[in-house]
Amino acid sequence: MKLFLQSWNALYFLVFLLSLWLISRKFYKSSTIKLPPGSHGLPLVGESLSLFWGSPLDFLSTRRKRFFCDFHFDLALTNCGGVFWSNLLGSPTIVATTVESAKFFLSCADCGPSGLFARLLGPKSVNEVIGSEHALYRRIILGMMVPETLKCHVQMIDILAQETLESWGSKKTVSVMEETVKFSYCTVIGLVCQKLLPSTPEMIDLMRDIQTIENGVLQFPIDLPFSPYRKALQARARLHRFLDGLINERRAELAANGETHKDALDEFITHKDDKVGFLSNQQVEDNLMTMLFGGHHTTALALVWLIKHLNENPQAFKEVEEEQRRILLGKRSTKYSLTWDDTKQMPATLRAVHESLRLSNVAGVVTRKITKDISYKGYTLPKDWMIHVYMPPIHLDDSIYPNAAKFNPSRFEVPAKTGTFIPFGYGDRICPGRALSQLEQMIFMHRLITKYRWEPVNPNSKTNYWPTPSVKDGYLVHAMSIYVQQIGHAFVLLHSRTRSIPGAHRLQKLTAPLHEPGMATSIVTLSARSSIIPPKRWKTSPGVTISCQ
Structure with a gap:
């Protein structure tokens, strides 16, 4: 059985190499036209492995610095329109990394569906038709x-x-x-x-x-x-x-x-x-x-x-x-x-x-396919080439979002400028379900934050970047309940906190008592899994805090 599987693996590899060789021949046929700066990478496999094995932002940043010159980076980036070419996923590809280029390609009538998902989603999918x-x-x-x-x-x-x-x-x-x-x-x-x-x-x-x-x-x-x-x-x-x-x-x-x-x-x-x-x-x-x-x-x-x-x-x-x-x-x-x-x-x-979507880039690339030769910044972009519009270089750009690596929701108190916040895409093909996704997240967070506190099992868990950014361990947490009980017209929050739960001592900073003027507010700290059962009714006076340690 082991030999059988090894034979199939060898066959996959040979078919893979043959396919890439045929693609690379098509790739080089257009070498006489003026293309943006770029590189085909390794023979046959192109630069796909470099993209898969690390952070997409690192991959893109390295190539932008290489092609647009460190000293005159901003000027070169502007002159080139923020694009370069590569060989990714077996196809010659134009890579877009700036607000200007993203807006152009995601609004261009001559950049249609990529066809990458047609066999799996279906040819009549809204993503595949025009x-x-x-x-x-x-x-x-x-x-x-x-x-x-x-x-x-x-x-x-x-x-x-x-x-x-x-x-x-x-x-x-x-x-x-x-x-x-x-x-x-x-x-x-x-x-x-x-x-x-x-x-x-x-x-x-x-x-x-x-x-x-x-x-x-x-x-x-x-x-x-x-x-x-x-x-x-x-x-x-x-x-x-x-x-x-x-x-x-x-x-x-x-x-x-x-x-x-x-x-x-x-x-x-x-x-x-x-x-x-x-x-x-x-x-x-x-x-x-x-x-x-x-x-x-x-x-x-x-x-x-x-x-x-x-x-x-x-x-x-x-x-x-x-x-x-x-x-x-x-x-x-x-x-x-x-x-x-x-x-x-x-x-x-x-x-x-919004801030979490900007930082995480869960759908970090939008793909298109050029349906006929188009011109951009003096370059000719050939028909049938792929377009990859990457969001991380835009969402994590310090010139657009100061201190961009920091989680700071207050930056969205002022609406983002057009084209600078595109987690759902841009143009006529922007994700139609974006309002539903945001609604789901807000409702889930209300129920989570009013019922639990949590601490990660592995605070330093790494990030997997392919095919989408995700926490390597699925974000394992210890969750501790907050019991909520009604007393008259007020509520009592019964926070769980115990040293028997790993990491629970770190939750003290998150368990501030509920306090509203004129309201009866009480805090009772109990273990989420202890033998202590929250009583059915607590008698209290306004402003009194009861603490059961």
């Missing part, structure tokens, strides 16, 4: 993301956040990545089809298939047995059968009794265009697949980084905590539901979301 067809699908999706529609989903998202967080206090350690993936997956499932129950075995298998596709998306597209790309294609075939059956079932329900649901499946099936009529099964399926794929992983990653950044920055944490505490105090019961109006009272939380 012109009026793209406008049609985008219009349908955006219709689900307007405030009037998102209002209807706040309660569902709130319930899912509470269900996800319910068990944190009873666990020895919590993998934040696993929990946020579960939360965002359940959310997007509810948006796609209300009748689907995320906890069923069928839906768990569906989530595994989506994760398999994610693992294959940024792999070399080698369709051979046992390769990640082949596994992704097989998962996509299973999803095709599932989604096709789901679409047919919903069409039958509509035909039989006119039963409708407020979900994406209904929106796509019932939409009738003046020119094309109703959408086909493939059109519906490919766009549902795109929503499932894009609607949960990046949001889950963004939440992990937000939770991590807030934990590491006490001042930012305090601002968000005080904001969420005010919302909690406005409720008349501990068993409350968040509303759309509540989410509009979270400006500090939204600033923290």
